[in-house]
Amino acid sequence: MFDYPIFDMPLIGHRLLFAFDAIIHVFISHGAAVGGSIVLALAQYFAIKDNDHKFDELAYKILFTFFILATAVGALTGIGIWVHVNIINPAAIGALLRVFFWKWFVEWIVFNIEMVFLLWWFLTWQKYPLGTPGKRFHFKLGATYAISSWFTMAIITAILGFMMTPGNWLKSEFPARPDYLASLFNPSWFPSLGFRTFFSIGWAAAAAMVLTWFFTKEDEALREKAIRFFGKILWVSVPLFLLFGYWYYTQFPQAAKDLFAIGAVTRNLASNPILPWMLNLVLAAIALLGGILLYTNPKKAPLAVAIALMVGCMGLLAEFERVREFVRKPYIIYGYMYANGVRVMDVPVLNRDGFLKRATFVPDELKTVTASNKVVAGRALYEMQCRYCHTINGVNAIKDRVKNWDEKAIYSRIGSLNSSATPFMPPFTGTDAERGALAAYLASLNGPAAHAVQH
C-alpha cells in the first residue's frame, strides 16, 4: 500500500463492508443469475413441452423476482466488489487487471449479451403466450441468457482461482512478466468452476422451491409439481458439487489446507478440532432436512421448512466464501503479493531501506523514524501494513490484540507475525527502527498517552 493514500474505515473495518457486498453478490449472482437462468430456462422448456400454462406463469413470477434482484442488486454489488477492492487493495486489483485485462474485457462483452438477453427474455415473456410458435423462439432467448451468464462466471472463477493457485505464472521476476495462458489455466480453475456451477444450480433450485411455496398458496397441484421439479434439479446437483468441491480442495496449497479449521470458525474455536466440522455439518443438515421435507410433502410443508432450506444454503455459501478468503492468507495473490499489498519480492529492499521512505503519501517528516515522531510514524506503518485486517478498536481490534504487552514484548512479537502461531499474517516489513516505531504506536494504544494519539 505504499503507493496509495489510506482510507481507514473505523470500527467495522472496510473488509467487513466489503464482505457484506461480496456475499450479497454471491447469493444473487449464483442464485438469481447463473443458477436461476439455467433452472428457469429448464422450467420453461418443460412448460412448453407439457403445454402447462400454470407452470409457465409460475416460472415467470420466479423470473420477475430474480430479475429485480439480479439487475438492481446483483450487477451493482458485482461492480461494488471491484470498487471495494480498489479502495482496500489497489496494488492487488491493479496487478490482476494487468494480467487478466483481456479476459475481463471478453467477460464484459459477454455480460452485454447476458444483459440484453435477460431484458429481452423477461420483458417479452407475456408477448409470446404458450402454444404459439413464437414461444419456442422465446425459450431460445432464455437459453442464450443462461449460457452467457454461465460464461461470465467461468471467467471470474479463473481470476479467483488464480489468486489462490497462480501456478507457474511468472516468466520472469524482475521485471515481472506474466504468462497469460498459464494464469488463465491455473490449477484450480476447472474444479472451482465445476463446483460453483453445480452449487449455483442447486442453490437456484432451492430458491425456486422456496419462491414456489410463496407463489402457490392457492394451488396445491401446481405446488407439488413445481417443488418436485425444482427438487429433482437440487438432488442432481448436490453430488456433483460435492465431487467438484473435493477436486477443488485437492488443488489447494498445503499451507492453505492447514488453515481450513481456523477459516471455518475462529482461531480460538478451532483449537477444538470437532467444531469446524460441526458447524458445516449442521448447516448442511439444516439445508438437507428442509429440502427433503419440502420435497416429500410439498402440500403440507410449513413455512419454517422452506426457510430452513434457504438459510442452510445461504449459510453454506457464506461459509465457503469465508473459508476460501481466509485460507489464502497471508497472501492476496498466492506467493506473489501479501494481503496488505506488499509484493513478496519487494520485502528485502523494504527491510533494507525502509518502508516509510517509499510511501508516496506519507509526509516527509515521517519518512525517517526519530525519537519524536516515533508514534506517529508507527501509526502510518500500521495503516499501510495492518489496517487491511485489523481495526484500531473495532473488529479484530489491534488494541485488544496487544492489550497486555509492553512495548518490548510487542516489538518482539511483530518480528515473527508470519510464523506458526499466526501463519495467516504477513510479516512486518521495514527496518528495525520502523519495527520499533510500530511497537511504540501499538503500545501507546493502551498506554497513558492513548488518547493523545488516537485523536
Place this chain on the structure above:
Amino acid sequence: MDFKFIPGDIPLPLPTGGLEFLHYIFHGLLVVSWVVHILFINVLLGASLASVYFNKRGARENNPILDRVAYLLTTPVTISENMGALWGVAPLLLISVLYTPLFYSASLMNSPQWLHIIYGNIVAFLCSYLYKYSWNTLRENKGLHITIGTMSVLLFYTLPPVFMATVQLYITPSTWNHGQNFWDALFRADTLFRLAHFYLASFAVSGVFMLLYGYFKRKSSDATDQAAGAILIRTGKAWFIVPTVLNFFIGPLALFHFPNYGLEAFFNHGYHWGILLTVLLALYAIHILVKEFKNDDIPPTKVWKVVIIMVVAIVTMASIRHGMRVALVSPVMAASVAKSEAFQKEAKEAYEAAKQSHLPSTTGPRGRILAEQHGCLGCHGERERVIGPSYAEIAKRAYTPEKILALVRQPVPSNWPEYAQAPMPPMATVPEAELREIANWINGIK
C-alpha cells in the same frame, strides 16, 4: 510542472503483449465506451425526472395523456439504468488499467463517499423499479407513487457529483494535498462547473431522445400514444434548446478552470478547433428545431438530421475531453512509470543479495534456529519473559518432549495463570520432528 505526489505504477506490463498499436485501441475503446455510457446516463437522468414531472402534472390536471407520457418514459429509464451501469464498466476497466495509480489514489481520497456509486445506486434502482411496477397498484394513491419516483430521481442525481469529484481529482494530480478529501474535491470551481455542464448536457441529450421517442410514438396506432408522442416532441425541443444555449456559457467556465499546464497543451494541440466545431453543430441543430418549434409533426429527415448532428458533436466533445485528460495525466504517468522502474531495480538488487546470503539470522543450536523460524522466540525469550514465560523457566518444569509437543498442539493456559491474559495460540503446523528438536533445546537450557 511540479507534482507533490507521484505514486508508482503497477510493476507489471500493460496488457498489450508488446503490440504498440493496442495502445491506440485502448484509447479508442475508452472514448467510444464512455460515450455510450454517458448517453445512457444522460437519458436516465432526463427521462426519470421527466417521468415524475408528467406523472405529477397528469395527476393534478387529471389528464390520462400526461400519465401515459410519464409511464412511457419508464421504459427508457429501465433500459438506460441497466445499460448505463453496464457500459460504465468498460471505461472503468480501461482507466483502471491505463491510469491505475492516479485513478485508485483519487478513489481512495474520495472514500467513503466513493462507495455511494454502489450503495446509493442500488437504492435508486430499487426505488425506480418500485415506481415502475407499482404504476397500476398505486393508481389511487398518486401522492405515494410520486414520492417514490421523486426519491429515485433524487438518488440518481446524487451520483454524478461523486463521479465528477473523483474524475476531476484523478486527472488533476497537481492539485492533490495531504488530507485531501471528497468535499474539497467536490466544492472546487472546476468540479462544480463541469458538473453543471454535465447536468445541462443531460437535459439536452434527453431532449433529443424525447424528440426521437415521440416521433416513433406518433406513428403508433393507439390514439393515447399518438397524443403522448406529440407532448414528447414538444418537450424534447425545449429540453434541447435551452440547456444547450446555457452550456455555451458554462462550457468555457469549466474549461478555464483546468490547471494551466493542461490548458497550454490543450491549445497547443489545437483542441479548441474541436470546440468550435461542436458549437457550430449545436447552433445548426438549434436552428432546425427553432424553425420547427411549433410543428408536432416535424418531418423525419429533420429529426434524424438533429440526431446525427448531435452524435457527431458528442463524439467530438468526448475526444476533446479525452485529449485534455491525456494532456493532464501524461507527465505524471511518465514519472510514475519511471519511479516504479527505478524501484524495481533496487528491489532486484536487494532480492538477489538476500537470496545469496540464505543463512538464517540466528546462529547456534539447531533447536534454537527452528524456534526462531517458527516464531517461538517472538513470545519466549531464552532467559527473559516476553509474552510467554522464558524457556529457562519452562525448562524447570522438566516436561518430556511428548508433553511439550502436546502442549504446543493444545496449550493449557491454566498451567501459567500469570500469562492467562494472552495465552499461547495452538500451533498445528509445526512438524513433529522439528518440534522435538525445539523441545530438547528448551530442556537443555539451564
